[in-house]
Amino acid sequence: MNRVACPAPRRLASFALASVPGSERVALTQVADSVAHLNLPPQRLNKLKTAVAEVTMNAIEHGNDNRADLDVDIEVLYSGTEIVVTVTDHGGGDPGWAGDGDDAEIPDLDRKLSGDQGPRGWGLFLIRHMVDGMKVTVEGERRTVWLTLRTPVPGRPSGGLRHIGG
Amino acid sequence: MDKSMTSMEVRMADKLTSVIDIRGDVTAASEPALMAAYEEASRQGARRLVLNFSRLEYMNSGGIGMLVTLLVRANRQHQPLAAYGLSDHYRGIFELTRLDEAIGIYDDERSALAG
Numbered sequence: 001m002n003r004v005a006c007p008a009p010r011r012l013a014s015f016a017l018a019s020v021p022g023s024e025r026v027a028l029t030q031v032a033d034s035v036a037h038l039n040l041p042p043q044r045l046n047k048l049k050t051a052v053a054e055v056t057m058n059a060i061e062h063g064n065d066n067r068a069d070l071d072v073d074i075e076v077l078y079s080g081t082e083i084v085v086t087v088t089d090h091g092g093g094d095p096g097w098a099g100d101g102d103d104a105e106i107p108d109l110d111r112k113l114s115g116d117q118g119p120r121g122w123g124l125f126l127i128r129h130m131v132d133g134m135k136v137t138v139e140g141e142r143r144t145v146w147l148t149l150r151t152p153v154p155g156r157p158s159g160g161l162r163h164i165g166g
Numbered sequence: 167m168d169k170s171m172t173s174m175e176v177r178m179a180d181k182l183t184s185v186i187d188i189r190g191d192v193t194a195a196s197e198p199a200l201m202a203a204y205e206e207a208s209r210q211g212a213r214r215l216v217l218n219f220s221r222l223e224y225m226n227s228g229g230i231g232m233l234v235t236l237l238v239r240a241n242r243q244h245q246p247l248a249a250y251g252l253s254d255h256y257r258g259i260f261e262l263t264r265l266d267e268a269i270g271i272y273d274d275e276r277s278a279l280a281g
Contacts, residue, residue: 021195024226025224043254043255043258046253046255047255050226050255050259053224053226054226054227057226057227057228107263109234109263109264109265109267109268112234112238113234113237113238113241113268115238118231119231119232119234119235119238120194120227120228120231120234121227121231122227122230122231122263123226123227125227125262125263126227126230126259126262126263129262
C-alpha cells in the first residue's frame, strides 16, 4: 500500500485581539490575508471568513464576557490539504452551547416568527454550515474552537466539498 | 474599535413601497438604525418594504437576528418584505436560514418593485 506523507501543519498566522466589539472584523480580515496565497475559491473564502467572525464574536461576548482585558488568540495552520483556524478565549464564560454544540437547539425560522424561539441564536448554526469541521477543546478557563476547511490538493481536481455538521 | 458603520436611508419608490438603502454593516448594533428606518417607512404609509443590500459590507448572526425581528414587526402590520442586491454569499446565507422564504429575493430594484 502506498502511504501518503502528511506534512506537519505550517503556521500561517498567529495573533491576539482585545475582547471588544469589532474585533471579529479584524479577525476575518487577518485570517483572509493569511490564506490569500492559497487562492481559495471566493465562495470558500467567504464561508471561512463568516465562520471566523462568528467564532471570534462568540469568544468575545460569551467566553471572555466582553472583558477588554482578556484577549482572543487566533492561529491559522495549513497542512497542504486543509486550513485549521483556532480561536481561543480565556474567560471561562458560558459559550452558549455544551461540548462541540451537537446538542444545541437548531434555529427554526417558523418558530422564531411565531415567537416560540428568540430572534437570535444563529451563530453556531452558521459556523457549522460554513466549514467542514468544528470541534471545541477546554483546558481550565481556556476554551479553543477549531475550525477546519478542506482545500483542493494542488494538481488534483478540486471536486465537490460537502459540509459537515448541522 | 466598535465602529458601527451602518446607515439606513428610506425613500418612497412608489405610493405603497418604501426602499431602505442599507450601507455598511448589518449586525445587532444596527438594530436602532433599522428600526428607525422601518418606523419612518411606516409613517410614510409604506405597505411594502424593500431592503437594498447592494452596499452591504458585512452581516453576521446578530444581523440575521435583527432581520427576524424586523420580519416579526412587518408581519404584524401585514407589510411584505423584499430584498435585492445580496451577494452570492449572503444569498446563500438567506437560503440556509430560510429567510429567503419569508423575504422575497430579487436581483435588482426594478424586479423587487415589480414583485
